[in-house]
Amino acid sequence: MPRPTDYRPNILWLLLGIPLALITYWYLNEAISYGEYIQHRGRISVWLLLLTLAVTPLRLSFQGRSWSRGLVQNRRYFSVVSFAYALPHVVAYLIRKETFALVAEEAAYPEIWTGWLALVIFAALALSSNNWSMRRLGHNWGICTIWCIWRHC
Secondary structure (H helix, E strand, C coil): CCCHHHHHHHHHHHHHHHHHHHHHHHHHCCCCCHHHHHHHHHHHHHHHHHHHHHHHHHHHHCCCCHHHHHHHHHHHHHHHHHHHHHHHHHHHHHHHHCCHHHHHHHCCCHHHHHHHHHHHHHHHHHHHCCHHHHHHHCHHHHHHHHHHHHHHC
16 A cells, blocks of 8 residues: 555646646747746746755754755655756747847857756756666766756756
8 A cells, every 4th residue: 555655746746737827828828928937937947946946955054854855755756846847948949030040140049058058967967867868977976966956056
């Protein structure tokens, strides 16, 4: 019989996915504009990334607290969901630009190329944040994760 804690990741995914679904629904039904869609997705993605990066300092500051242990146990989910918010942000941007020439033209702006760099780092973290990758990389998984997070900051 499954324990109540076996369902915790599913509940967390659901809670983190509700704003993702709502914002996308509103955008597709033209209840919010392209700019609002990009802004909401980007902002939530950054907040989730900041939460992911703050887990260790919070755990060290509040040792022994159950909620800080819960953050540590769910850190991987926050980072993957952060990527899940960032990816449609980029897809909407690419659809809006229509041609590669327009995307390449804007790539010279710091706010754009840093966004592309962040997406690459997000993708590396998201692709390696699964049990198979963690087993395959072994101890190097932690080193890879630390390197990616350091590059992101």
